[in-house]
Amino acid sequence: MEHVKKPWYSVLYFQVIIAIILGIIVGSIWPSFGASLKPLGDGFIKLVKMMIAPVIFCTVVSGISAMTDMKKVGRVGGKALIYFEVISTFALVIGLLVGEVVRPGTGMNVDPHTLDAKAVSTYVDKAAKDTVADHILGIIPDTYLGALGGGDLLQVLLIAILTGFAIAHLGDYGKPATVVIERMSKIFFRIIHMVVRLAPIGAFGAMAFTIGKYGIAALINLGMLIGSFYLTSLLFVLVVLGVVGWICGFSILRFINYIKAELLIVLGTSSSETVLPQMMEKMERLGCARPVVGLVIPSGYSFNLDGTNIYMTLATLFLAQATNTHLTFGHLVTILLVAMLTSKGASGVTGAGFITLAATLAVVPDIPIASLTLLIGIDRFMSECRALTNLVGNGVATIAVSKWEKELDTEVLHRELANGPSAA
Secondary structure, three states: OOOOOOOHHHOHHHHHHHHHHHHHHHHHHOHHHHHOOHHHHHHHHHHHHHHHHHHHHHHHHHHHHOOOOOHHHHHHHHHHHHHHHHHHHHHHHHHHHHHHHHOOOOOOOOOHHHOOHHHHHHHHHHHHHOOHHHHHHHOOOOOHHHHHHHOOHHHHHHHHHHHHHHHHHOHHHHHHHHHHHHHHHHHHHHHHHHHHOOHHHHHHHHHHHHHHHHOOHHHHHOHHHHHHHHHHHHHHHHHHHHHHHHHHOOOHHHHHHHOHHHHHHHHHHOOHHHHHHHHHHHHHHOOEOHHHHHHHHHHHHHHOOHHHHHHHHHHHHHHHHHOOOOOOHHHHHHHHHHHHHHOOOOOOOOOHHHHHHHHHHHOOOOOOHHHHHHHHOOHHHHHHHHHHHHHHHHHHHHHHHHHHOOOEOHHHHHHHHHHOOOOO
């Protein structure tokens, strides 16, 4: 059957582009009205998030239960964690280097005593309560169904892996359960496809709220930091992730083009979780094995946050420079080591990067914690770049681990990237 090309206005990413532009216009001209449209963005995010847990559960369980080699699951997970740590460290170091070279906060001469520490007390208190032990215990849900109801990605991943192993060990007796879960997976993905059609409405509401509440002026006032962050993230994607792509045999630019619809949705909503199910589906379409996709993508949302890592070290140096706080080489090493820990477990939702930054500053008392107030007005704009970089990073990670595990169909990968994404 001959493929009929859809008119441009019916393609999802064009609709999202128009929605984002309209959101910026409405937020700029009618700030109060724009700020009142926040429920449109929140509603879309909630619709997608309600489907994330069942999609991950079904994908991981069906993938693992179909495996004959159970050691493979541990091997894939181990390779993914090694990759995450190496690339995340690159991101942290790049953030430090750019902060030292560009020095975006120099010349602001902010007096910490004039800042309102109460404005960031919520973030600081939450960061102080998050210990390493809390993170580890937090992976274990209170109940089996509680993980699916709570929506914590690592909890869902844990029970999905256990369920997949259990079904696999049952042999032929467990096969009917695998069939049921695979069929449920198709139902959940169909619901996701229906929900995603609402992305333009969600992007419009979220962007109108951001511009209406914080204003374009926030971008101008702290433009040096925002510009440095966006440029650093772009260079990280093109150079570091580009090298990973070259090693794996694909072009990073073609990959970005392939996921452009998802990137635009993330740009509009400031949350990479809004496209998690679609990313899992696209990674499979690119030739990555389903079990690898099911393990790497969800775990990457907690352990492979490249954009958040760049933001944490760059923003920390910015705050030190803005408050004229001198940092020694020892301080820089401490910031790097602490950030390597605090960046793990941050989810892809809006504002998580701000909380992890507060946790990092708490261990470097030389930098006034009240200086975080300088970032409140622009954090929403920064979260968009964090989410975009995180999304690209997790997609590249999935292909890299699949290649490493010899579970990547390179012919399919090249064909899909050459043809581009099918019109949504």
